[in-house]
Amino acid sequence: xxxxxxxxxxxxxxxxxxxxxxxxxxxxxxxxxxxxxxxxxxxxxxxxxxxxxxxxxxxxxxxxxxxxxxxxxxxxxxxxxxxxxxxxxxxxxxxx
Numbered sequence: 001x002x003x004x005x006x007x008x009x010x011x012x013x014x015x016x017x018x019x020x021x022x023x024x025x026x027x028x029x030x031x032x033x034x035x036x037x038x039x040x041x042x043x044x045x046x047x048x049x050x051x052x053x054x055x056x057x058x059x060x061x062x063x064x065x066x067x068x069x070x071x072x073x074x075x076x077x078x079x080x081x082x083x084x085x086x087x088x089x090x091x092x093x094x095x096x
Contacts, residue, residue, distance in 0.1 A: 044088035
């Protein structure tokens with residue numbers, strides 16, 4: 001969940017401030033996703049959308065975010081999105 005990611009990042013920052021080294025390395029594949037389950041109940045997944053490259057920080061290109069958590073683990077398409085499409089993973093080629 002996105003909330004867990006933020007917590008891990010905060011813990012890592014606190015540890016680094018105390019002189020400790022904490023690895024944040026991870027492995028993501030096309031099934032990698034982040035979710036938010038307290039306000040929007042949505043998720044973004046690398047393999048969702050059309051796979052085109054987008055621009056970081058912009059809602060252009062591959063719309064791989066804003067899908068209902070009820071669809072997690074299922075194939076999703078543009079008709080399953082809500083709100084303004086979001087390209088949360090604008091550099092999919094880094095994971096391929």
